[in-house]
Amino acid sequence: MGSILKVDLTTGALKSEPISEDVARKYLGGKGYAVYLLYKYLREYESKGMAPIDIDPLGPENVLIFATGPGTGVPGFPCSGRYHVMALRSPLTGSVGSANSGGEWGPFLKFSGYDMIVIEGESEEPVYLSIVNGSAELRSAKDLWGKNTFDTCRILSKRVGGKNTSVACIGPAGENLVRMACIINDEHRAAGRTGLGAVMGSKKLKAIVVSGEGKVPVANPDEFKEVSRRCLETMRKNRVTGEGLPTYGTSILINVINTVGGLPYKNWQTGVNPYADKISGETLAETYLTGRRACWGCTIGCGRVTMVPSGSFQVLKSEGPEYESIWALGGSTGVKDLDAIVKANHYCDELGMDPISLGSTIAAAMELSEKGYIPEEDLQGLDLRFGNSAALVEAVWRTAYKVGFGKYLALGSKKLCEIYGHPEISMSVKGLELPAYDPRAIKGIGLNYATANRGGCHVTGYTISVEILGIPEKIDPLTPEGKAKWVKLFQDFTCVVNSTVNCLFATFALSVKDYAELLSAVTGWNLSEGDILEIGERIYNLERIIVNKLGFDSKDDTLSKRLLEEPMPEGPAKGHVVELEKMKEEYYRIRGWVNGVPTTEKLRELKIEL
Amino acid sequence: MTNISVKVLLFATLRKKYGVKELVVNCDGTIEGLIKSASKILGESFIDDIYDKERGKVRDDLIFTINGRNIKDLKGDVELRDQDVIAIFPPLAGG
16 A cells, blocks of 8 residues: 655644555545545534535645556556546535546656645745655745746756656736636646635645656556556557547547537537537647657547647647646637647646636626627726637736636636626536536436536546447437436446546546456455445445535536527527436436435445445 | 438547548439449448448448437438438447
8 A cells, every 4th residue: 555645734744654555445535535634624623623515725735646556557568657636625516526637747746655635734935845755845936936837847857857757836826816727737738626725825835846766556467468458459459549549639629529519619608509510629730739649658649739830829839728628728619720729728828728718707707798798997898708719818817816807717706796796697516617518418417417516527427428429328418317327337337447546538448347356456455346346336426425514515516597588599409498407307316316416325325435 | 313402510530530520422322322323422431431341231330320229220221312411420439
């Protein structure tokens, strides 16, 4: 078993604790282990008389956890270059904070000697955490405060030097407590969602640099070698993981989702974007794409390297934009200039913000502005009309620095729309902006959005796989029938993936059985398919208990009014709304929940001790 | 069989391979007829890329839509109508 580094930023104390095998057997690692630890913190606060809803997401009492799992950094474990981050509370949503990132940082954390880092308290002065070959220390980051993420990554990588060195950090947005600030590692990889960059900023933690040459142990090397060989071969032969994703990356979805009438346009006023092809993966490949970049140990290599060689939105070297970023910064805002989208996405990486939440918040502001709900004096010259490329790019940096109207955008769409008296215009769930699939055209993903613990999220339970892509089988996206069981299965299995920790994209080729065999070989625990799905369900339920304690229940398991009441105006899903209550009732029944809360019987069945 | 005219849209590697984004195809209204007619414009390999001859249906790993509805989600025998829009995607995914 590995080690957890506990860092108290208030006192500056660092200590190492062993990973508990008992906990790991129940919660695996990564997200699962982090959920277990967060629940313990919550109980500790309660025992001291602090109500969970009184925890300030930007206060010293919030806890931030960086976690790898048994698969992370194991050579030959498919797509295992990732890490998971969690916080007791998200400053954007007030619910649990949760995000996941690729690149090299996750494996290199392991090579540096630790499996997880738990951050408590807050520092008076800016600091960064350095972990080099098992030796951890806090150092002053006064010279780094104010720097963007690219400079921070480069400076700290050079300062520490050595092999296997990687930096996770915040940019100005995190320092300025922008609610959708993210954590960036390896310059262009992001733990993007739920505002965890602002949590780092509130703690004055600028960066964590990891470096090391340690080896990750495997319990049964011969068995693992065989399972790994078979799984990697499956991924190579699979036309999605072996051809589609490597060739076009994620943005290839733009045209597919638009074709089925589910690509939200102009803040979800419709699901058909007449300019989709102009911002598609095909167009990106023909214009600004210059290469690919794979995460550590990845055979897919979906990352895009891009350049806008000239013009107003020139970017000499960037990465992305991904499907979600193109949609949020382009589709939802009605911007059809791909160069402006590349530039806006580049700024999001450089300044450290989640493009989904930011693009969606700008789109909401555009609708508010076009409908005359924002006074001119608040906009301070920012011309927020749908389709205005220059305003999009301007809005991105204004948000990071909270300049002019940026200080409103920095609050996220929910608070922004509440301020201007039209909460229905925020396309969010539990305060987290929705991603790029309109559930009026793809019903199951709507149930997933509504019930996702961290709020409006697609990768909590990616039913797009079955509803649109036909993986592992094809079901009709326009019917609410039979969706609940799929949502539950995807949510539980994704907990396994995020606790392993490896990339969700591996699941386009690999099955639950493959994961059971991989994890069995790595841990030596002889896990069946049923065992790992039970672990996933346990994690999802304990996370839900935390979410319940933070004040969320059935009333919050819902969707924006537009999706429930305004029929899709055009396209293949014309006339459709989301029949949420019907799906939710079935989902709660299958989950063993009442009003969005796990029952005592369910917790007992899952061996969750509260 | 009636002669109809449909629009065929190609995406991703199919667009790259055949060098066209869209084409108008005259056909008899059946899927097999459509693919054969399109292959006269795009070349014989189009049939193998799109059609599973043994099973007499569109290849299982493609996303093949008619007016935005996946052919796998359509009930009964599929009959194309004049001015239908067919979109064909190779196996792909994202997130």
